[in-house]
Amino acid sequence: MASKQSTLQIISFICLFFSPSLGNLFTSLTSSTVDPFCKLTPHPDFCKTNLPHDKPGSIHDYGRISVKKSLSEAENFLSLVEHYRKLPSTSYLTTIRALEDCSLLAGRNIDFLSYASKSINSTNSLHRLQADDLQALLSAVLTNQQTCLDCLQETASASSILHALLDSLLNGAKFHSISLALVINGWFQTTKHGRWLIERKYIFSDMHIGKNGDLPLRMSRRDQEVYESVTGRKLLQANEDNVEVSKMVVVNPDGSADYTTINDAVAAAPNNTDISDGYFLIYVVAGTYEEYISIPKSKKYLMMIGAGKGLAIITGNRSYVDGWTTFNSATFAVVGQGFVAVNITFRNTAGAIKHQAVALRSGADMSTFYNCSFEGYQDTLYTHSLRQFYRECDIYGTVDFIFGNAAVVFQNCNMNPRLPLANQFNAITAQGRTDPNQNTGISIQNCTIIAAEDLASSDNTTQTYLGRPWKQYSRTVYMQSFMDSLINSAGWIEWSGDFALSTLYYAEFNNSGPGSNTTGRVTWPGYHVINETDAVNFTVTNFIQGDAWLPDTRVPFNPGFLNY
Numbered sequence: 001m002a003s004k005q006s007t008l009q010i011i012s013f014i015c016l017f018f019s020p021s022l023g024n025l026f027t028s029l030t031s032s033t034v035d036p037f038c039k040l041t042p043h044p045d046f047c048k049t050n051l052p053h054d055k056p057g058s059i060h061d062y063g064r065i066s067v068k069k070s071l072s073e074a075e076n077f078l079s080l081v082e083h084y085r086k087l088p089s090t091s092y093l094t095t096i097r098a099l100e101d102c103s104l105l106a107g108r109n110i111d112f113l114s115y116a117s118k119s120i121n122s123t124n125s126l127h128r129l130q131a132d133d134l135q136a137l138l139s140a141v142l143t144n145q146q147t148c149l150d151c152l153q154e155t156a157s158a159s160s161i162l163h164a165l166l167d168s169l170l171n172g173a174k175f176h177s178i179s180l181a182l183v184i185n186g187w188f189q190t191t192k193h194g195r196w197l198i199e200r201k202y203i204f205s206d207m208h209i210g211k212n213g214d215l216p217l218r219m220s221r222r223d224q225e226v227y228e229s230v231t232g233r234k235l236l237q238a239n240e241d242n243v244e245v246s247k248m249v250v251v252n253p254d255g256s257a258d259y260t261t262i263n264d265a266v267a268a269a270p271n272n273t274d275i276s277d278g279y280f281l282i283y284v285v286a287g288t289y290e291e292y293i294s295i296p297k298s299k300k301y302l303m304m305i306g307a308g309k310g311l312a313i314i315t316g317n318r319s320y321v322d323g324w325t326t327f328n329s330a331t332f333a334v335v336g337q338g339f340v341a342v343n344i345t346f347r348n349t350a351g352a353i354k355h356q357a358v359a360l361r362s363g364a365d366m367s368t369f370y371n372c373s374f375e376g377y378q379d380t381l382y383t384h385s386l387r388q389f390y391r392e393c394d395i396y397g398t399v400d401f402i403f404g405n406a407a408v409v410f411q412n413c414n415m416n417p418r419l420p421l422a423n424q425f426n427a428i429t430a431q432g433r434t435d436p437n438q439n440t441g442i443s444i445q446n447c448t449i450i451a452a453e454d455l456a457s458s459d460n461t462t463q464t465y466l467g468r469p470w471k472q473y474s475r476t477v478y479m480q481s482f483m484d485s486l487i488n489s490a491g492w493i494e495w496s497g498d499f500a501l502s503t504l505y506y507a508e509f510n511n512s513g514p515g516s517n518t519t520g521r522v523t524w525p526g527y528h529v530i531n532e533t534d535a536v537n538f539t540v541t542n543f544i545q546g547d548a549w550l551p552d553t554r555v556p557f558n559p560g561f562l563n564y
Contacts, residue, residue, distance in 0.1 A: 030056050030057060030058045030061075031056060031057065031058075032056045033053055034047065034051045034052070034053060034062055035048055037059050037062050037182060037185075038051070038178075040059075040181055040182065040185045041178045042177050042178075042435060042436060042437070043174045046171075046174045046178070047178045050069065050175070050178075051069075051178075052065065058186075059182060059185060059186040060120070060124050060186050060187070063179070063182035063186045063187070064117070064120055064121060066175065066178050066179040066182050067113060067116050067117045067120065067179045067182075067183065068117060069175050069179075070113050070172070070175045070176050070178075070179045071113040071114060071117055073168070073172040073175050073176075074106055074109040074110050074113055074172065075110055077106050077168050077172055078103065078110065080164075080168055081099055081103050081106055082103065084099055084161050084164070084165070085099045085100070090161070092157035092158070093323060094155045094158070094323050094324075094325075095158040095161060097151075097155075097323070097324060097325055097328055098151040098154075098158050098161075098325050099161070100328070101148060101151040101325055101327045101328055102148035102151060105144035105147055105148050108140070108144055108297070109141045111297070112137040112140060112141050113138075113179075115137060116134055116137060116138055116179070116183070119134055120134075120186075120187060123187075124186070124187065126188065129545065129548055131187060131188045132439075134183060134187070135180070135183075135184060135188075135437075135438075135439045136365060136387055136407065136439055137365075137386075138176070138180040139385075139386075139405075139407075139435070139437075139438035139440055140363070140365075140385040141179075141180075142176050142177060142180065142434060143384065143385040143432070143434070143438075144385065145169060145172055145173045146405070146434050146471070147327055147384070148169060149162075149169050149173075150326070150327075151325040154325060154326065155325060177435050177437070180435065180437045180438070181437050184437055213308070213309075213342050213370055213371030213392070214233065215236065215243055215305070215342060215370075215553075215554045215555065216554055217235060217236065217242055217554075218242035218243065218244055218245060219235075219245035220245075220248075223245060223247065223248035223281075226250060227248060230250055230257070230283055230285060231283070231307070241551075241554070242554065243552065243553065243554040244279065245278050245281045245303070246270075246273070246277050246278035246279065247280055247281070248281040248283060249265050249268060249280075249281070249282055249283070251264075251265050251282060251284045251285065251289075252285045252287070257285070261289070261291060262282065262289055262291055262293055262314065263291055266282070266293065266295055266299060269299045269302050271298040271299065272298055272300060273301055274300070274301070275301050275338060278301075279301050279302065279303040280299075280302050280303070281305065282302065282303070282304045282305070283305050283306075284305070284306040284307065284312040284314075284344065285307055286306075286307040286308070286311040286312055287312065287313070288313045288315060289312075289313065289314045289315065290315055290316065291314060292316050292318070292332075293314065293331070293333070294332075294333045295333070295335065295336045295339060295364070297335050297336055297337070298336065299336040300336050300337045300338050301338040301339075302336055302339055302340075303339075303340040303342070304339075304341050304344065305343055305344075306341075306342065306344035309344070309345050309371060309373045310345055310373065311343075311345075312343065312344050312345065313344075313345040314331060314344060314346050314347065315347040315348070315349055316331035316332075316347075316348060316349070317349045317350045317354075317357070318330070318357065318358075319348075319350035319354035319355065319356060320354065320355045320357065321353070321354040321355055322350070322354065326356040326358060326379055327361065327382075329348070329350075329356060329358045330348075330359070330361035330382060331346060331347060331348050331359050331360065332360045332361070333360070333361045333362075334360075334361075334362050334363070334364045335362075335364050336364055337364055337365045337366060337367075338364070338365075338366050338552075339362070339364045339367045339368070340367070340368045340369075340553050340555070341368070341369045341370070341372055342369075342370045342371055342372070342555075343371050343372070344372050344373075345372065345373040345375060346359045346360040346372065346373070346374050346375070347359055347373075347375040347376065348377075348380065352377040352398055352418075352419075352420055352421045353421065354377075356378050356379045357376055357377065357378060357380075358376065358379050358380065358381075358382045359376040359380050359381060360374055360380075361384050361404075362383060362406070363384040364386065364388070366388075367386075367387075367388050367389075368388070368389045368390075368550065368553045369388075369390045369391070369393055370392060370393070370553075370556075371391070371392050371393065372393045372394075373393065373394040373395075373396075374394070374395045374396065375394075375396045375397075377397055377398045377399070377401070377420065378397065378400060378420075379397070379399070379400055379401065379403055380395060380396060380397035380401040380402070381395055381397070381401060381402050381403070381404075382403060382404045383402065383403070383405075383406040383442070384405065384406060385404070385406050387406065387407045387408070387545065387546075388406045388407070388408040388409075388544070389408070389409050389411070389540065389544060389546055389555070389557065390409070390410045390413055391411050391412055391413070392412045392413065393414070394413070394414045395410075395413065395414070395416065396417075396452055397416075397417070397418060398417065398418050398419070398420035398421075398424060398426050399424055400430035400468070400470070401426075401427075402415070402428060402429045402430075403429065403430040403431070403432065403470060404431070404432055405431065405432035405433055405438070405440045406440060407439045407440045407441060407543060407544050408442055408443065408544070409443045409445060409538075409539075409540050409543060409544050409546065410442070410443070410444045411445050411446055411447070411540065411557060411558060412445075412446050412447065413447045414448045414450065415428055415444070415447055415448070415449045416450060416451065416452040417449075417451055417452060417455055417462075417464045418454055418455050419452070419454040419455045419458050419462060420462060424462075425462065425463040425464065425493070426455075426462060426463070426464040426465065427464075427466075427468045427493060428449065428464070428465070428467055429442050429444075429467035429468075429476050430467060430468055430469075430474075430495075431467065431469070431470060431474040431475055431476045432471040432474065433471055433472075433473040433474055433475050434473060435473060436473050438473070439543075441475030441476060441477065441505070441538070441543070442467075442475070442476040442477070443477050443479070443539075443544075444476070444478045444481055445480055445481065445540075445558075446480045446481060446562050447478075447481045448481065448482045448484075449466075449481065449482065449515065450482075450484045450486070451484065451486045455486070463488050463493075464486045464488060465487070465488050465492055465493040466478060466483075466491050466492055466506075467492055467493075467506065468492065468493045468494065468495045469495045469499065469501070469504045469506075470495060471500070472499075472500050473500070473503050473504065473505070474500055474504040474505070474506070475504065476505075476506055476507075477505075477506075477507045477508070477509065477535070477538045478507075478508050478509070478511055479507075479509035479510055479511065479535050479538065480509070480511065480561065480562055481511050481512070482511070482512050482513040483512070483513040483515030484513055484515050485513075485514040485515055486515060487516075489520035490520060490522050491508070491518070491520075491522060492521070492522050492524070492527065500526070501524040501526060502524070502526055503526060504524070504526035504527075505526055505528070506524070506527045506528070507527070507528045507529070507530045507534065507535070507538075508521075508528075508529055508530070509529070509530045509532070509534075510532075510535070535561070536560065536561070539559065539560045539561065540557050540559050540560070541559040546559065547559050
């Protein structure tokens with residue numbers, strides 16, 4: 001007769017590989033050992049070694065223990081980072097910058113893990129939106145841990161500190177991965193894959209959106225008068241569902257408005273507001289703003305509207321070559337939840353010769369960019385973490401110019417590869433998913449991929465690819481998009497040898513144009529030409545839960561497929 005332990009292991013195997021419904025049954029069982037639950041994680045041996053064996057427990061018991069251990073690891077790691085930041089021997093500016101990145105990221109992890117611990121302590125189940133939020137946050141914890149490692153690895157002067165921090169970084173990542181796996185298997189009541197869209201009316205089919213990216217706003221009489229005076233346009237009053245604005249301020253360098261710099265306007269925004277309070281609106285008049293802007297976690301639900309793409313320009317030139325980490329090379333960075341940008345150009349002018357140089361980095365959950373332009377060369381747009389949406393935006397760049405590990409959807413956007421250095425090729429995406437349980441990836445829907453002017457007028461020797469795998473579980477999907485002839489027939493290119501070729505997920509669905517022919521595509525195990533059953537998982541509603549938060553922004557979006 002089989003032992004209780006071996007029986008549970010058999011049940012675990014069946015639950016993991018065959019049936020979500022049996023998986024829900026398994027979560028209610030109690031085991032005399034942690035072993036069957038550890039088999040559900042990417043690191044079973046580490047899990048068995050570091051979670052307790054001394055008493056029976058359910059997956060919920062072990063999940064709570066794991067999240068608490070993850071939180072403790074994050075707190076200890078932050079203390080370690082702060083220790084090295086304060087050492088007199090830490091004098092290299094590049095090392096200090098890398099440690100500052102790690103400090104910021106570790107602090108975010110403490111926030112996210114504290115929230116996760118509170119969320120699961122009092123319940124054994126979560127409804128869909130709670131589960132989606134929790135998976136997004138725990139996925140971001142892993143991303144933040146990896147980003148710290150990346151920052152230290154790319155900083156030559158930090159090699160000794162990297163060596164000192166490496167064990168803590170790697171062990172922390174394993175704890176975070178185990179926590180993510182146990183929470184998914186213990187608290188999610190339905191599988192996230194294969195969740196079909198319900199039929200619904202296109203939410204903005206009867207709403208007027210202005211040709212210049214105007215949004216329908218509802219604000220005080222004074223703010224309305226100021227807005228109309230500054231913009232020269234009547235405020236859109238489509239219906240009673242206009243976006244609520246708590247207060248509006250204007251930025252104009254000539255001193256005639258509320259503030260002369262965007263940073264001053266951001267500083268004036270209230271802290272830790274809720275969406276029910278309405279957006280704090282910053283209107284940016286036409287002009288070129290040479291500012292480095294960082295919107296912190298305390299500045300939530302901030303909306304920034306510019307005079308227009310190519311008119312309101314935020315620009316900088318930080319780069320890897322000039323001593324910045326990729327992470328902190330961004331001209332504009334945001335982590336404040338619910339951020340919305342409209343009608344703004346974000347630019348990094350460092351040029352191709354300076355290599356990594358970010359125009360915009362977003363680690364803001366539920367952040368939205370509408371009718372914006374992102375201009376740079378290598379690493380233009382850093383979609384770092386959490387859930388993001390881009391609509392009718394233009395993105396210009398060369399090597400890996402859309403990269404990061406957010407769960408992000410680009411809809412009705414233009415991707416414009418530029419002319420790189422003579423020895424370089426273009427890769428539109430470099431997605432950074434490191435764990436199979438992360439919710440992250442890049443979904444590109446109804447977009448247009450066409451060469452920028454400098455590339456179009458070149459000698460046609462530059463090779464352009466849809467993407468390459470930055471990390472082990474890189475995930476990118478193109479669907480219903482137009483691909484011009486600049487796309488190499490193979491479609492995708494390796495990062496290094498056979499790295500990630502069997503663990504990545506790259507897919508194409510119902511694309512058009514001369515570069516969309518899939519007959520000559522790569523034959524990697526992780527590459528797929530998919531049908532609508534698989535593609536539906538990467539729509540706005542399913543992939544980023546946009547139907548739950550995008551309506552508040554009043555930015556137009558299509559929740560599912562186009563023409564369906």
